[in-house]
Amino acid sequence: MEKREYKLLKGNEVIAIAAIRCGCDGYFGYPITPQSEVMETLMELKPWETTGMVVLQAESEVASINMLYGGAATGKKVFTSSSSPGISLMAEGLTYLAGAELPCLIVNVVRGGPGLGTIQPAQSDYFQATKGGGHGDYRLIVLAPASVQEMNDFVDLGFELAFKYRNPVMILSDGMIGQMMEKVELSPEKPRWTNEEIEKKYGSWIVKGKPSTRERHIATSLELDSAKQEKFNQKLVAKYAEVTKNETRYEKIMCDDAEYLIVAYGSSARISQKTIELAREKGIKLGLLRPVTLFPYPSKAIQELTPQLKCVLAVEMSTGQMVEDVRLAVNGKIPVEHYGRVGGMIPSPEEVLNAVENLIERK
């Protein structure tokens, strides 16, 4: 068997490398800490000389996201990366992309807010990522990597989902996953799609120039006829239901005999995993459910676990955002509480264990 090759890479670096290797056509972005290594790595690697991938530093995040619109509509695999304040600027473009049903990938390496906030890691953009961010009834498909390996894997997965459902996909990471290095096995290289392949796969909707044999294609989110717009909104609802049915992903750790459960994603899940180890040493039957997709959210998995549990702790680096989805899933059957550090502070595994023990004591 071929010996697997591992690299030691930062989360941000691997995003760039994975994009080139999976045959991405274009990156458009604007520098912001803590994710600037994504564009820096791309510029260093000069993929336009090898795969032909376009890399462009845009004048703003507003421009970057709209460049994605322009590229995605022609059937190209395009992505951008940014951090919280930059994603706020992209909110407009995101809702237009969702409204025009265009596939693309957005990487958000979250930092603390509100406002300029801090450049340290946070998970305080959960609402923005999963409940909207821009206006109108729409959803992004949101992937939450908890390791550098998943940063690598989710680039390809993100594009796959984006094109499968014609929907923008967001990788919701944070400064911790973005800045840390881990062992990573790179994905096999895939060539970029040729124009013929794009035409064959997505010819029914791409905006590439209208041959006389078909009607013109228009990438738009505008519909002045309310009845038609309502129909379109219902179509989106059906799509999101399909995504929920097919694409909900999560990981369960030590849940079989768990009496207590932590629900945490991304960095918080890594930290909480250590908390599970510490708790088990003390004989506390604590398990971890890690949502891998934040939209669709693994509500059903939490529901199914609820009967065996006494209480649940949602651990996130926010003042309490994802905890609302845990509560909706548990639906009042058992107590659900939140523990989090914010503003760029990262909770320690011991701190989380304390919070678990406090919760157990009180319930």
Next chain:
Amino acid sequence: MIKPENLVYSRTKVLTENIMHYCPGCSHGTVHKLIAEVIDEMGIQDKTIGVSPVGCGVFAYNYLDIDWLEAAHGRAPALATAAKRLNPDRYVFTYQGDGDLASIGTAEIMHACNRGENIVVIFINNAIYGMTGGQMAPTTLIGQVTATTPYGRNVELNGYPLKITELIAQLPGTCYVTRQTVYNPVTVRKTKRAIRKAFENSMMKKGTSFVEVVGTCSSGWKLTPVDANQWMIDNMFPEYPLGDMKDI
């Protein structure tokens, strides 16, 4: 019934049969037709991507029988940038009004032109926001009455008319910057030539071609189409003089 051999004029095939929503006297229809004719004559219907704006021109995609991207307000040059870079064999043009291009989209147009994107920009300047009901545009003249300048545009309050095309001409990324109009057959023909040149430039890697068309908005200006033309000649042209600013 006219016999085919007696036909001297027909609808350009790149125009759809949809009835335009533009008001009588509006310049948009004329410019649409000129773009359609250029695309038809160049035989590039299957190679052209249009980017429509927010504003009256938003429905341009209903009238030109080509593939379109509908942009958010002001962002058309960003869309066009990526569409062109990722599909260099395509003709990509934006169609933008004065609010879209010279107000909310100032950053996008300046940077696209400064990067020298190989795209065509068609800029319709009628000094007013038509679609939203006649509010002040960045290009509204001093003293001009609009819904948001009911006592006339006041410099102290609103600053000056923005001569964005003059600014664009300063950018090294542009190769062709011109200001035209379409109020009579001579100017219509000149504008068509300008649009054709701009489309041809876009395949020659020369940089951005920018065609401003000073137009009328008789509804917004509250004038008859004939009076609107005269008002444009008397008031708009002194502020926005016609002609090429740059042609490399």
Next chain:
Amino acid sequence: MKEEIIIAGFGGQGVLSMGKILAYSGIMQDQEVTWMPSYGPEMRGGTANVTVILSDDRISSPIVNTFDTAIILNQQSLDKFENAVKPDGVLIYDPNGITHPPTRRDIKIYTIEAAEEAARMKNAKAFNMIVLGGFLKVKPIVKMDNVIAGLKKSLPERHHHLIPMNEQAIIRGMDIIKEVN
């Protein structure tokens, strides 16, 4: 095997790259590794630190509160991390610039005069490799072959001619580290 290490000092001392070489060495012997830096304005001359974990099993949290080993290269870092060393853990520090040495009795303390040695070698860049050598003497968790392989992986090819110098510095570090007691 699992080793949780903090390396802390000034920006520019090679703290992050020492951690990177250590992490790459771990990969060379099929271990799981994480390298988690402090980042931000500290990079520009202030304090810098990195948590490196090497383990035979999947690593849960890349951020930990207590460490098996602390490698300390300035006073601020000593003040900050002395108490974070696990009982029976190891603290290695360069006494250069240290005015308040560590006082704990429940850990093993080592000094390595790496700054002085690097000056003697007329090679300021050898500093972090000397420290790494000292650490590897106390905790031989990675084999020298794997360190060299790790160096090769983490250095760009144009710097590969520096590898023998680095190897020499590591060996020197192994020689000069001293236990304090």
